[in-house]
Amino acid sequence: MTDDRIRARYLIETPVGLERAATSMAGEQSTGTFIALPGETPELHRRHAAHVESIELHETGVDASLSGSRGPGPVERGEVVLSFPLENVGTALPNLLATVAGNLFELQQLSGIRLIDLELPAEFGAAHPGSQFGVDGTREIAGVPTGPIVGTIVKPSVGLTPTQTGALAEELALAGLDFIKDDELMADSPHSPFEERLDAVLRGLDRAAEQTGRRPLYAVNVSGEIDDMRRRADLVASRGGNCIMVSVNAVGIAGLRDLRLHSSLPIHAHRNGWGALTRFPQLGYSYQVWQQLWRLAGADHLHVNGLRNKFWEPDDSVIASARAVLQPMNGGPAAMPVFSSAQSAEQAADTYAAIGTADLMYVCGGGIMAHPDGVAAGVASIRQAWEAALEGTDLDEYAATHPELDAALRTFRGALSS
Known part of the structure; x- marks a missing residue:
């Protein structure tokens, strides 16, 4: 303009x-x-x-x-x-x-x-501060210079104690993930207080790093009142954490902007509640508008749903959202689109074909943790699917020589329609 x-x-x-x-x-x-x-x-x-x-x-x-x-x-x-x-x-x-x-x-x-x-x-x-890390900064902190950043969500979403969450995070890190995040339902609950959970998870990630030589990004959910978010972000930084997550529709645009100015950590923006603003086609906002506002306020990673997802959104809308996030805007860098929602090895090749880049987070909950051969095999199946996509190799052909991918395809194909 x-x-x-x-x-x-x-x-x-x-x-x-x-x-x-x-x-x-x-x-x-x-x-x-x-x-x-x-x-x-x-x-x-x-x-x-x-x-x-x-x-x-x-x-x-x-x-x-x-x-x-x-x-x-x-x-x-x-x-x-x-x-x-x-x-x-x-x-x-x-x-x-x-x-x-x-x-x-x-x-x-x-x-x-x-x-x-x-x-x-x-x-x-x-x-406005805008995205502090975006694609390039996130890759640097995660130690993933190329390919997708492969991640998962702590599941079950609620019910785990801090000790159980820490043990699960350690298992996920040992499986080779690049990124682990809290579920949006878990912030500071009576059964899993924030500080106890944070310490337990970081201890688990440190134990895993002694074996793997790397620590994944852990997006801990700091959502809450503004003073609470500031305090939690400070705790994450002081204990050596490397990422924070916010339910942005819940905390508001002024809340996110305040947190961005307060913290030097990447901000993972979860969009829960977004459907209320956009699901009816004659009311609300487009994602093009929504993501622009949150990027101005400081989001580095923004959820865009995923192909053949468990929610209402069609694939063309998902891809349009991801392209919007990857577009430099208002003087700021490209941000990182987060593909999630019933994602598994099965959608990787189609995601890459549709978006034409691996500058994204590919976050699978059940698609990793429900793999019949365990979490490590689930992570391997995602990486193998993306290797095939990036090489231009047919997914089923690649699966013939990669048992983790083969098992994933047999498990997850058609799972949502069954």
Whole structure:
């Protein structure tokens, strides 16, 4: 962008006509309200009014997606672009959200609204810390210069004591993983207090490192109130930890930004709760917008789901999300997409074919831990699948000479449909 306006693209539905709806949106989020006010001078409008930049009709006569809309005509669906003066907003991310994604979702003129793209002035990149490590820094800390960073999640998600979690982490590290993370359900619970669990896991990883010569990244879940997150991040750093995880939708964008400024560790951004913002196609945000905001706030790794996953998301959406994360943006580096959700050796070749890069985390829970020959065989099967993908060798052909991969394919193919 070459000017100081924020541009937001929306997919909207409306029974009042796209032009009238777009005008209402612009007024509601800048200088107007439902009735003219004495203070709405021409000069105020000139400096502060939002502009309707473009309108594109897609279809008319569609059924209304959401209840509560009002208007005289058939429902139209299309795209509108609004621009807002930077002077209205400043560069604070909460203020940005209030402007581009605030009361617009409440307007009775709309039966659907989805924020699908966001272009920000250069001032935003300068004002925010952004990703501290991204792809290159994460590879350096993990000691994985090429290929995917292969990881898993501590499972069962809840119920393990700190001692049990530490023993499992040691087993996973001995199996050769690059990355281990807490489940998003586990932060600081009565049955597994944060500090006890952290110490137990790090002791287990140290014991494993005595045999393997390396310690994997361990993304410990520090999610909580802001003061608690700061304290936990300090504990991780003081005890020699190398990564922290945050449930970003739960802690908020100001919470993540504060943690990024406070800590010198990579931040693994878990997106749990994301479905509420995007699953209905005529409401919420696109991932393109969502990941841009969290990267400005400081996320280094962002979840993107995975191919043939256990959730609702289709494969083309997953790949589009990963490509968005890998795109340098707002003056910051590429971040690391995290493929997870029922991933196993079975999806590796298709993931590489679709994304065309191994700059990613490939995080498998059951796809490693449920391997019939054990965790080490599960890790070996993932690495073998990616070796085949990177070499351009057919997966089944490679499996014929690699028993861990062969067992994985027999175990996990069709598992979600059974």
